[in-house]
Amino acid sequence: MRAPSFYILPLGTITRTRVLPFSGRVLVRVGQKVSSSDVIAEASISRKHIVVDLAEKLQLTGAKLDANIKVKRGQKISKGDLIAEAGGVFGREVLAPVDGRVAALGGGKLVLETSRAAVEIYAGLVGTVTEVIEERGAVIRASGAVVQGVWGNGKIDAGVLLSLIEKPDDVLDPARLDVSLRGSVLLAGHVAEAKALKNAAELPVRGLIVSSIAPNLVPLARQMPYPILVLDGFGRRPMNSAAFKLLSTNIKRDAAVNAASVNKKQGLVPEVFLSLPFNQEPPEAPVVEKFASGQTVHIVSMLQPGRIGTIAFLPEEMSILPSGVRAQSAQVRLESGEEIIVPLSNLEVLG
Numbered sequence: 001m002r003a004p005s006f007y008i009l010p011l012g013t014i015t016r017t018r019v020l021p022f023s024g025r026v027l028v029r030v031g032q033k034v035s036s037s038d039v040i041a042e043a044s045i046s047r048k049h050i051v052v053d054l055a056e057k058l059q060l061t062g063a064k065l066d067a068n069i070k071v072k073r074g075q076k077i078s079k080g081d082l083i084a085e086a087g088g089v090f091g092r093e094v095l096a097p098v099d100g101r102v103a104a105l106g107g108g109k110l111v112l113e114t115s116r117a118a119v120e121i122y123a124g125l126v127g128t129v130t131e132v133i134e135e136r137g138a139v140i141r142a143s144g145a146v147v148q149g150v151w152g153n154g155k156i157d158a159g160v161l162l163s164l165i166e167k168p169d170d171v172l173d174p175a176r177l178d179v180s181l182r183g184s185v186l187l188a189g190h191v192a193e194a195k196a197l198k199n200a201a202e203l204p205v206r207g208l209i210v211s212s213i214a215p216n217l218v219p220l221a222r223q224m225p226y227p228i229l230v231l232d233g234f235g236r237r238p239m240n241s242a243a244f245k246l247l248s249t250n251i252k253r254d255a256a257v258n259a260a261s262v263n264k265k266q267g268l269v270p271e272v273f274l275s276l277p278f279n280q281e282p283p284e285a286p287v288v289e290k291f292a293s294g295q296t297v298h299i300v301s302m303l304q305p306g307r308i309g310t311i312a313f314l315p316e317e318m319s320i321l322p323s324g325v326r327a328q329s330a331q332v333r334l335e336s337g338e339e340i341i342v343p344l345s346n347l348e349v350l351g
Contacts, residue, residue, distance in 0.1 A: 055108030152270030
């Protein structure tokens with residue numbers, strides 16, 4: 001089977017495709033340099049449509065109804081504005097129920113579109129636009145360090161990387177979050193308390209990169225206004241050695257955190273990108289086609305999430321797992337020296 005990749009890359013060149021979920025307007029051009037917070041494409045969607053039955057309310061149809069409608073398609077109206085009226089002894093009128101825009105008129109009905117919601121796609125890293133995808137987005141090429149994680153809360157931001165972690169198994173102490181950290185991207189250990197997330201929001205920080213997080217804090221983490229990147233999973237887990245070494249040795253570098261929700265089909269993985277100096281463009285991130293003995297791998301199973309090891313043996317025959325299921329597997333030697341059997345479907349080659 002094809003070997004998916006997971007990147008903890010000290011220095012390399014990557015490309016990222018950023019696209020809208022539907023057609024919109026692209027705001028960048030080929031060759032343009034972008035920062036992580038730059039909006040590269042935008043679109044708008046209607047939050048709500050309200051149908052007003054004018055024929056029923058006025059008891060009119062056809063040309064008589066059309067003659068009594070006071071608004072036009074595309075017109076913006078405010079709550080309480082007169083939409084239509086019928087004269088006579090028992091005069092009737094129809095008022096706009098909310099602010100909005102007349103989206104459609106016909107068949108005796110009016111469709112009122114409420115305020116529009118903007119959808120914006122951010123660059124998510126510092127780089128150069130190499131391709132524009134018409135009405136959808138762009139491809140961005142960037143050089144630096146990349147560390148990917150297993151979960152993100154869907155936010156994007158950037159700042160200077162600062163550290164609140166001394167050892168991979170540290171726990172983030174909420175009391176250490178003070179005003180000196182305002183506007184930074186923080187590297188920290190396990191998040192066990194809601195107060196840590198709330199204190200970070202009050203400063204505010206521009207991002208939080210953590211080894212792990214208590215499962216009960218995930219709903220709160222989704223609500224935080226800053227990006228949260230979880231590197232190694234849920235429940236108390238130490239930061240993997242590769243990520244800890246790379247990030248802790250690049251403190252005070254510019255860090256762009258794209259805490260995207262994982263979507264492997266769309267190529268979305270939460271990650272942090274570090275801008276590093278270089279004399280010539282570093283090589284592109286490696287692409288691995290298949291598993292092989294000696295490869296460093298990242299485990300993505302629920303039982304061993306975020307752990308890193310080396311493929312010690314790759315049997316040709318299927319293995320019988322503890323659950324009794326037969327699957328194509330690998331014998332993986334963990335950093336602790338322990339060896340375990342892991343299905344290939346739960347492995348990613350570390351780039």
